[in-house]
Amino acid sequence: MNKYIPNMYYKNIYEINYKLLKEKGIKCILFDLDNTLVEPHTKHSNEKLQKLFIELKKDFKVIIFSNSFITRLLPFKKELEVDINHTSLKPLKHSFNKVLKKYKFNKEEVAIIGDQIFTDIIGGNNVGINTILVDSITVKDFFITKYNRKREEKLLKELEEKKLFKRGKYYE
Numbered sequence: 001m002n003k004y005i006p007n008m009y010y011k012n013i014y015e016i017n018y019k020l021l022k023e024k025g026i027k028c029i030l031f032d033l034d035n036t037l038v039e040p041h042t043k044h045s046n047e048k049l050q051k052l053f054i055e056l057k058k059d060f061k062v063i064i065f066s067n068s069f070i071t072r073l074l075p076f077k078k079e080l081e082v083d084i085n086h087t088s089l090k091p092l093k094h095s096f097n098k099v100l101k102k103y104k105f106n107k108e109e110v111a112i113i114g115d116q117i118f119t120d121i122i123g124g125n126n127v128g129i130n131t132i133l134v135d136s137i138t139v140k141d142f143f144i145t146k147y148n149r150k151r152e153e154k155l156l157k158e159l160e161e162k163k164l165f166k167r168g169k170y171y172e
């Protein structure tokens with residue numbers, strides 16, 4: 001499979017068919033934080049997100065798996081009552097493998113949900129876990145992400161020309 005292509009693609013985290021994920025044998029969800037769960041400059045969670053997480057935690061081990069530093073993640077850990085993996089250096093494999101080992105899951109049992117092809121999706125595909133792309137919450141990004149976005153735009157153009165992937169054409 002093309003390492004750039006997610007296994008599933010949804011508009012946002014609230015549209016995801018979590019029942020289907022459960023049926024597929026997924027037991028652990030790694031969530032990207034910025035632009036997947038909240039806007040990049042938002043320092044706290046919100047009621048809608050808290051409600052979703054309460055439901056998800058009944059069926060899955062939920063972990064926030066972010067490239068951000070621990071200080072940014074701690075409020076979310078507390079408010080959402082989930083484990084976190086900070087400074088994950090996505091798309092590198094190291095943190096993915098660390099989490100698989102720590103929580104004793106097989107690759108097939110884990111999914112990453114994120115908004116960036118160059119970090120979340122490539123990282124997940126390289127490790128062999130399930131990859132789920134969502135559209136970014138906003139166009140506002142941190143500096144480093146802006147660079148990745150430019151690459152992503154170029155890539156998306158190529159993938160669309162090859163009829164491999166099209167933004168806004170959701171699938172599961």
Ligand SMILES: [Mg+2]
Binds near residue numbers: 032035115116
């Ligand atoms: Mg993100």
